[in-house]
Amino acid sequence: MSIPPTRWYRSLASAGLLEPSVHGPARYWLKVEGSFTRAIQRECHDTFHVEVRYEGFAQPTREEARRLKIPLRQKAWIREVRLCGDGQPWVLARTIIPLSCLSGRNRVLRNLGSKPLGAYLFSSPHWRRGPLETGICQPKAPGQPRLARRSAFHDGNHSLLVGEYLLPTLYR
Numbered sequence: 145m146s147i148p149p150t151r152w153y154r155s156l157a158s159a160g161l162l163e164p165s166v167h168g169p170a171r172y173w174l175k176v177e178g179s180f181t182r183a184i185q186r187e188c189h190d191t192f193h194v195e196v197r198y199e200g201f202a203q204p205t206r207e208e209a210r211r212l213k214i215p216l217r218q219k220a221w222i223r224e225v226r227l228c229g230d231g232q233p234w235v236l237a238r239t240i241i242p243l244s245c246l247s248g249r250n251r252v253l254r255n256l257g258s259k260p261l262g263a264y265l266f267s268s269p270h271w272r273r274g275p276l277e278t279g280i281c282q283p284k285a286p287g288q289p290r291l292a293r294r295s296a297f298h299d300g301n302h303s304l305l306v307g308e309y310l311l312p313t314l315y316r
């Protein structure tokens with residue numbers, strides 16, 4: 145299950161002008177504050193786990209590079225996971241971590257494995273979340289996400305970008 149091309153909007157309201165379904169059952173998940181991992185864990189009856197689909201140095205998309213203000217050809221540490229509740233994938237998450245973010249105390253970001261990134265970001269006093277964007281996906285196959293959310297996290301002048309793509313199983 146891969147991440148489809150996505151258009152990003154500064155607010156839920158502006159995305160809603162094109163895609164009224166943002167105001168449907170997914171709305172809660174598009175807006176929920178604090179750690180998304182925690183919010184998902186609260187919804188599980190039984191188990192929660194993070195399944196790593198990809199972790200390594202790769203090329204961000206042009207749009208991601210522009211959003212992070214990094215050189216267009218510079219590779220970054222990219223992490224793609226599935227957040228699974230009660231054995232089902234509920235969310236696909238894609239995180240872009242620029243090279244400048246991987247030194248010093250943040251070296252651990254390369255060694256997360258199945259530990260949720262949110263647990264690290266929200267337990268550290270250094271990271272602050274920027275505003276939430278709303279994403280409208282262009283699914284290419286049945287079952288792919290249609291709606292997403294994204295925000296940058298900042299540690300001083302270092303930033304990383306976390307996109308969370310909601311699978312219909314989460315909100316239907």
Ligand SMILES: C=C(O[C@@H]1C=C(C(=O)O)C=C[C@H]1O)C(=O)O
Binds near residue numbers: 179194237238262306
């Ligand atoms: C940013 C958070 O981290 C979550 C955990 C992720 C991971 O482990 O890669 C990715 C995206 C988020 O859904 C959060 O919990 O808010």
